[in-house]
Amino acid sequence: xxxxxxxxxxxxxxxxxxxxxxxxDNFNLTIDKKxxxxxxxxxxCGKSTTLRMIAGLEDISKGELYMxxxxxxxxxxKFRNVAMVFQNYALYPHMTAYQNMAFxxxxxxxxxxxxxxxxxxxxxxxxxxxxxxxxxxxxSGGERQRVALGRAIxxxxxxxxxxxxxxxxxxxxxxxxxxxxxxxxxxLDTPFIYVTHDQVEAMTMGTIIVVMRKGVIQQIDRPENLYxxxxxRFVAGFxxxxxxxxxEVSIKRVLNSIExxxxxxxKLKVGLVKLRKIKDEYLDGNEHKVILGIRPExxxxxxxxxxxxxxxxxxxCENLGSETLVYADFALGKDKNIRESTxxxxxxxxxxxxxxxxxxxxxxxxxxxxxxxxxxxKEETIYQIDDK
Ligand code: ADP
Ligand code: MG
Numbered sequence: 001x002x003x004x005x006x007x008x009x010x011x012x013x014x015x016x017x018x019x020x021x022x023x024x025d026n027f028n029l030t031i032d033k034k035x036x037x038x039x040x041x042x043x044x045c046g047k048s049t050t051l052r053m054i055a056g057l058e059d060i061s062k063g064e065l066y067m068x069x070x071x072x073x074x075x076x077x078k079f080r081n082v083a084m085v086f087q088n089y090a091l092y093p094h095m096t097a098y099q100n101m102a103f104x105x106x107x108x109x110x111x112x113x114x115x116x117x118x119x120x121x122x123x124x125x126x127x128x129x130x131x132x133x134x135x136x137x138x139x140s141g142g143e144r145q146r147v148a149l150g151r152a153i154x155x156x157x158x159x160x161x162x163x164x165x166x167x168x169x170x171x172x173x174x175x176x177x178x179x180x181x182x183x184x185x186x187x188l189d190t191p192f193i194y195v196t197h198d199q200v201e202a203m204t205m206g207t208i209i210v211v212m213r214k215g216v217i218q219q220i221d222r223p224e225n226l227y228x229x230x231x232x233r234f235v236a237g238f239x240x241x242x243x244x245x246x247x248e249v250s251i252k253r254v255l256n257s258i259e260x261x262x263x264x265x266x267k268l269k270v271g272l273v274k275l276r277k278i279k280d281e282y283l284d285g286n287e288h289k290v291i292l293g294i295r296p297e298x299x300x301x302x303x304x305x306x307x308x309x310x311x312x313x314x315x316x317c318e319n320l321g322s323e324t325l326v327y328a329d330f331a332l333g334k335d336k337n338i339r340e341s342t343x344x345x346x347x348x349x350x351x352x353x354x355x356x357x358x359x360x361x362x363x364x365x366x367x368x369x370x371x372x373x374x375x376x377x378k379e380e381t382i383y384q385i386d387d388k
Contacts, residue, residue: 008063038206083157089148233379263343293371
């Protein structure tokens with residue numbers, strides 16, 4: 001299966017030209033082997049619209065959609081041979097699981113024994129043999145979602161499209177179904193495209209992730225690359241919990257080091273070899289305003305003042321069992337609304353030592369985990385992209 005989207009856009013026409021909504025803007029993607037593709041981004045960023053254009057449920061305003069080399073823009077949904085699973089699984093309430101799964105196949109005039117064979121295979125894969133003769137009202141949410149997946153599988157599509165299929169389930173079931181869907185993907189020979197606003201689902205399930213914002217692709221990458229090498233501040237902030245810490249800083253090259261001025265005039269000097277390769281224009285010896293990002297897990301509490309450590313003042317600690325979040329601020333001895341302060345810092349640590357509020361502690365950044373972004377509206381990484 002090869003899927004190709006070339007400059008695909010969706011414009012919802014308003015009454016006047018100014019009312020037009022560009023829901024998807026120049027979307028480009030090529031998938032040429034079996035992948036678990038995840039479209040992720042905040043609500044309203046165009047994920048469902050893109051998926052629906054692939055399914056044929058929504059017209060493509062501009063651009064081209066190819067499947068296995070064939071232009072699909074004008075091909076009707078039923079001839080695209082894709083299967084879609086939605087958040088509200090939309091099973092027919094008066095039909096059993098078997099009948100629900102068989103329904104579409106009967107309409108396609110597939111012989112009865114072939115239908116039986118496909119359903120038998122699907123229920124084995126999904127472990128729902130015992131549900132075959134039950135109606136949806138006698139099933140749990142997770143069971144219904146499994147039947148909905150079964151209904152998609154029996155169609156033997158060349159592509160699975162899933163739109164937030166787990167968002168109606170409670171947290172525990174969601175985690176369980178996440179694993180089930182990944183297992184299902186492993187068993188089948190078919191690529192998946194999976195839409196979610198949940199970065200944990202994206203990171204745990206995706207083999208390739210498309211991060212979207214306001215209709216525009218921000219980055220297409222493998223999960224570990226998104227986490228390690230975000231191309232801009234949006235991606236950096238979207239992937240990972242708690243969110244990356246961000247600060248407006250200035251940087252200045254001095255010989256073979258970079259001097260970084262952090263909030264409250266804290267200075268950090270880092271040898272250029274310790275950082276990823278910074279674009280030349282930032283290394284001219286002048287001061288440059290940039291945004292520094294550091295993940296909570298890359299900030300470490302140290303026992304005493306050292307060359308590269310800063311003093312911060314704690315506000316609260318949250319014990320999450322396996323880890324502890326320490327909230328603190330670079331500003332010392334002041335009253336402040338800590339979570340909103342531009343000098344606040346979140347530290348993730350893997351022990352249970354707690355600090356009482358207003359404790360002064362010393363923290364250090366992992367130098368090679370420091371992210372730097374431009375301070376213009378693009379907020380792009382100022383590291384050379386090829387330097388991973
Ligand atoms: P997501 O699935 O990422 O939450 P959608 O793809 O559903 O986002 O929507 C993308 C954007 O397109 C949103 O701003 C939404 O309001 C807009 N939109 C969706 N459907 C329509 C429509 N029929 N008419 C006008 N705007 C729409
Ligand atoms: Mg949606």
